[in-house]
Amino acid sequence: MSLSQSTSIVLAALQALYHDPDAAAKKKANEWLQEFQHSVEAWQTCHDLLTSPETSLEGRLFSAQTLRAKIVYDLSQLPRIQLVPLRDSILTSLPALTSPSAPQGSRAVVLQLCLALADLAIQMPEWQDPARQMIENYGKDPGTVGVLLGFLKSLVEEAGNGKIPLNEDGKDHLANLMSTSAKQVLDVLVMYIQAPGLTPQIQSTIFDTLRSWVVGGELPAFEVATTPLFPATFEALASDQLFDSAVDVLCDLINETQEIQDNVEVIQQIIPRLIALGPQLDIHQEDGDRIRGYCRIFCEAGECYKDLIAKHPSDLLPLVQAISKCAAYPDLDIVPITFQFWYQLATTLGRQPTDPALQPILDIYSELQKIIIRHLSFPSDDEGQTSQEKEEFRYFRHRMGDTLKDCCHLLGAPTCLRVSLNLVLSALSSPSPQWQEIEAPLFSMRSMGAEVDPDDDEVLPHIMELLPRLPDHPRIRYAAILVLSRYTQWIDRHPQNLEFQLQYISSGFQMPEDEVQAAAAQAMKFMCQDCGSHLVPFLPQLHDFVTQMRDRLDQADLLEVCEAIGHVIERMEPEQAAGILQQFCQPLLARVQVVAMTTESVGKPELTKAADALEQIDAFLNVVGTLTPLPQSCLSTPTAVYAVLDALLARHAQIYYISERTGYVLRRGLTFFPTTALEPVLQPMLERMTLAFEQSGYPSYVWIVGKSAAKFANAARGSSPHALGVAGLLGGALERVTLQVGKMLTSKTAVEIPDVIEDYLHCFLSYLNFLPPLTLSSPILHLSLSHTLSALTCPSTPIISVALDVLSILSENQHEPQLPPIFRQYGKALLGLCLTGLLQDFPEGSTNAVQGVVNAVCAASENAEVESWATEAVGGVAGWMLPLSDKEVFLRDLHEYLLQGKTGDKLKNAIVQMLRASRRAKERGRQARKSLGG
Template sequence: MTETPTPADQSAINAVLQALQSLYTDPDNTAKANANTWLQEFQKTTEAWQTANSLLLSHDLPVEPRLFASQTFRTKITFDLEQVPVDSRPQLRDTLLHALSLYTSGPRVIQTQISLALSGLALQMTEEHWPAVIPGMIQKFGSDPATVATLLEFLTVLPEEVTTNHRIPIDIDSYNNRVQSLLSEHAGEVLKALAVYIQAPGITQQIQSSIFQCLRSWLKSGEISARQMVETPLFQFSFDALASETLFDVAVDVLCDLIHETQEVEDNMDVIQLIVPRVIALKEALAEAGDDEDKVRGLCRIFVQAGESYHRLVLRHKDEFFPIVQAIAECASYHDLDIVQITFRFWYLLASGLAKSRDDPSIQPFLEIYERLLAIIIRHLRFPDDPDALTGQEKDDFRSFRHYMGDTLKDCCHVLGSRECLSRSLQMIQSTLAEATAPGATLKWQDVEAPLFSMRAMGAEADPRDDEVIPRIIDIIPKLPDHPKLKYAGLLVVSRYTEWIDMHPDRIPEQLSYISAGLDHPSTEVSAAAAQAMNFMCQDCKRHLVPFLPQLYEFFRSVGDKLGPDDLMAVSEAIAHILAGMPPREAAEPLLKFTQPLLESLNLLAATAHPEKDELRRGSDRMEQLEKFLQIVGGGGSGFHEHLLPEPCSRTAVEAYSVIDKLIANHGHVFFISERASALIRRGLSFFGPLAIPALPPLLDRLSEAFERTGFPGNVWIVGKCIDGYGRMADDALRSSLSNAFERISAKVMAMLENSSRPADLSDVIDDYVHTCTATAGNTPSLLYLSPLFPHSFNTALTALTLLDQQIIQASLDFVREVVCSDSLSMHHPISSSASSRQREATTTTTTTTTPNSAPTIQELQAHCNAISQTLEQQGPQLCSNLIKGLLLHHFDPDHLTNVVIILKAMASHFGQLVTNSCLGVVRDEIPPTVVGEREKQRFLERFPQVVAKRDLDGVKAEIVALFNASRKSRERSERVGFGN
């Protein structure tokens, strides 16, 4: 590489400088984005090598162009080193070494990029072409104090780049061999150099910090072992550096890395014996740290790292390690919760060992630590005296963190036993309440709420057979002071112990009364907690609650307009759980009783000509309640078919639908009413199963009419569910209704697409329609393939492939796959359009006498084949184009690759020349070289026609995957490289 640019080089330099100027100074974001894209593309060119060289050596330029040049070298060495002949790579190395020597005084960011470039180059060059990399660098930069920082930067990034930059193209054997000669063989030499530098006369703390950073890099890479380090002055100096404010943070990092590297305790006992006393000696520094949160945090990290790494040794060598456990307990008691949480994993690890040794008297000191920890955590759970002093975000963070602390309370239960822990929380409440009765005393709800929360958190560990502590907890809850926060917490405690209540059914009346009062509380927070408690009560105690159904029914009717939507759903869900626990035939009558008021409410709404929005919202809530009943009583969608439900339930399905039908007819133009009605109908179809068949013809007619009127996608969704659930069992009449509904929604979808300039605006409709087409193809294929609108249906799927929603793309790919992989295509052969028309008419006549569940006839299969073939011959080129562009331009999620390959293999099998011409055309003319390089593109253009011609479907897959991998590599490069961020 020459240092004097030619005119052509100068032109490239000017272009880069102009792009960088735009990137960093142009106020127009579009111009910035265009400049960034241009710079990324320029980096891929061969001329970028020389341009980067010229810019990097131009010290009169601002930092930005020179930084761009150093980044370019690193990027090109990672992705484009094949552009440099092997014999020319030593010259590239020398160029970078020369540049590095020019930047020994900074800027460091450029130093770093050059060092990264050299590291990537060193990995890809053999020992023959670049031998003894580290000794050479030490010799070149290590003897002059002015260049030692540069050496340390290189030695720091070398193991990081070599072990973490997985984009560097190198095979595993070459990688392993080069790592050995590049890093492993010279690790001792690096350690020796660092040990010399750390105690060199006149060394600055800045250099010492760089030494520690370098040491960390080699420790984490595994090239320097803990045993090697402790044999050098670096070991003791790491502890001594904790006394320095400048070196404290990096010294903490080094010590944590060192301890982590000794976690294979059996292999490192001699090293651990040197580490542990020095860690214990830091307890004094922890005690002196006081309010210095940064120092406490750093020391806490060291103690916890030791505790976690050596937790298996703690109980084997109790006396030696107990001081570390004490220090971690001190950290857990600190006021800063960010520091407290550092300790949580240690308590979990230690608890598992202690739980197995609970009867060992020698662990008593550790049990006392956990007793103290229990009190500490409950204290941390306490809300501040003035909760309003916290911002909204702080309140949310604290609430979330309380649940996180709850996990540590469970660890305490594992060690001490849940009965002991719950008893201590109960004692806290009792003591607080007793103290509040003293003259002049004032009760603070926070002092009661924190142990209440702990009871809730530890409930998962409680033994539902306990008859000592839990009864006392259940007794005290209703007697707590009448404060909303305590009502809320108390109800949530009840919801946690409903398994115990199930084993003590005599407690149910009292608890139902307490929960019901909570539902009637003016605080929405309290009523929500009561709804949750009711839900859990009904789930866990359902066998005992059947006699309470009349009482619950009256309660259910009375709270209908008092509770918010979420609480209503919770109460409905709760009662549904009771019904779900009953035999189906016994549950039918109470189910009808509980749902009848909801249907009556909807019937009134349907008859209201101009309801207010709030009335419509309540109607939507009633439908959601009905849906919840059907979902839970029906077993989450398993269906209460005719063998379980009595015959009158068939009439119930029709009668219930008549209410919903009227509601859709009169108010289905309101979107949320339409959507909620669709969800309810879907659940009803699943619940009633074949018993719903009499309601299907009017339902399908109503859905079609509603969709034609409103264009709301929920109507399409339900038509698809009807076809999916009933298409295979349909008799001629139902089949006719299904066919008519499919034709009508198809025609409406086509009209909507024709009138829309942005298909993305119709994404919900397209999504549900494509799903419906897939259901039709799988269950009643003649309805799809013999429809005159089938080509339009298929074209809708092709449109869906151009949208950005990955779920819609997936649905479209599923539909296309269903079509192109149809068994009928095995009959594929050229046909005339007139023959196709006659065959279609003949098959249409035949299908009218098809019996439910019958297999397609040969005539039907031939007609399907003809329809599919004609459509694919017309739209196949567009299909191939959409698939290739979606895959290569990364419009598709990578997970879609499998479906794309299957579709293209099927197309190649039946329409070889069409697929060849289409795929070659789009790759050649529409995929830019920045997406797929010319070499990979040319390979595809040559090989793809060959494998298709030979009907080598595995070869088709291999070529598509290779093309995709090439585009992914290009994309990863673009994501890796960016400027001005």
């Protein structure tokens, strides 16, 4: 292919990528360009495109980016003798891109070329003193200073680029390059910062370059502090154009001085200048952007110098006061910048320090609590907020709650709780308090709960006594109920007001607001979890409450209530618990039975109520789990309950939500009851599950078949007639669901029925784990493997993961009589799906599973077959995902493994190396898209 042909094809692909409206054409062009970037011819083609005056900006940018990527990843493609011409060609292309007539957007090309030169310098010891050469070539003309600074910035940033391959000699060269360049960089930056006619644009670039060298660890802060750059950075804060750059530099300089003992002299210069900035917060109080910048500087210093604050609190008090002012600023985007400082300083000072010198700091934290509570207050016009604004504010409130915990840590929880309590009392004493004045301190009480001792008798009793006096406003009731939910551990140790508190929570269900009912459900759950032993006497009232509220509460809230009561039941003795559980669940089962026994048409409302009742039964059983020992009176329950469920499914198995809810209860039943109590229902249950699946295709039925295999595995082992009978039932169920999945896959792809595929895989995996002899000898084993291969086509990590688990078990059992023919029968598909999947979208940690599959296929098949299948598999992988050279390496290693008798680590190493090569190629593509803004 001639050069003109190559450049034309690249330009045509770029035209399609950026301008073709057809998404498929864009995708094809993108993949071709990524593959082209790996080729040897890309070096010359990109040079031609870069230096041709006719090349579009898109072509130049692509060429510059490609050269940069090839210098990082593919420099070994070039003989060393060609590195100097490569460098010179890049240098030659720069002047046209920096001239006044350069097209708009050329700066992006220059950036890529600066990166390319930096990456080349790092790998090219032959290029002696690149920083000095660039300074001499580009440092004298104001028009090219940007190129120089761009290169110097790139040089130190690319020094940390782990993608650049360096051996020990290369690492030594890099260390020498950085140390020799650092002094030159500092000198040139000092020269420019003092140059007459310095423009804000160049000064900003100076700051950016300085930051990179400071952050890169090559310019210590103490060296910078001895130069005019140090005062110039503080002075630049007065400039609107330079303010943001100056803030960034100062934050990085301060961060580099956090090793206090090594930077005492620099810190002694920084702190007075910081304190002198304090008045700027008042001067610019109307300028949120300025306040944000100063806040960043102060907080960076506070976090780095927290130990100094602890040792010299009076000297650094102005810094803490400045951060406090930032925390009080009304812009809620600025306030969170201070949060990390408050946390770190509180941790440094410890719990309730007694040093009198720290009292001014403690006073600031005391005021901080009030500041945070003011920020917690909902705006008076919050109904005018958008839903997104409301959600953001709720999230912000929870973040502020963490800072309240920092106040508690330092001041003590009783002190902070008392502040919040007094704020509520103060609001209640006013003639017409706003609800926000009460709700915010209530929220703060809830936020500080983690810091409060459950044995506290100092403040919490007063808070609990306060509840009856609160206005009956929904927002206040919501906050108060959540306060109760936060302090249920305290209530457990102080149960004297439990009856009122339970009533207070229950009354929340009477309010029409959904969020109040949700809070009440949550509080009820925590109350029952933490105070369960105290609530046993209240079970009759709870039963009456549930009975009254069942048709009035939202199902989600009702489920929380059921779970809550379940926590009380699980604290009881088994015999007593069984009776109470039946008392709560029997009315629910009766609802289901009415629908199950109705022979005429049943409407959706009645079906929904039956499904809800099943879900509520599930909620009870989910918490209780089982009763040990199970009372004798419960042994006949499975037969009675299953009769109702079977009757329901006989009429309504093809209603999806009925199938799901019934599956939940069956699963809980398999956990709750022992095998002996369940055996009478095994045969009808498996018959119903398989029949219902054949009729509906709903996966919940397959799910229960798998759970049954796990439950009855022990009963199916052995050669007794009873064991053989159980094994026959389980084996027959697996065969029927496997055949049905096969029928479904004749008309639909696995991608179209992912829920069925996933539950089938879990079912099959359960059989493999609990009943391996039965499963591995099954006549439908080959079909189960086929379904597993179909699952690998689903773009779902959970499905792929369980499919690989199945394949791993089959690979480990590859010597079982059936498996070698099956592995050979499906060998081509196995290699194709597993090798391409590993390179494309398999989850992390799939290597061992794939290795096991490939090994099993190799063991079962002829060498020529394996090589043919593998060649086709990796050959179908795009070159940008796995370059041709790496495909050849893998196939060569596979060939050697087969010739060596299919033993040793050669196969494992080949797969690992191929995967690493693919990751490098994909990372290269990501970096390419990132550098091009894609």
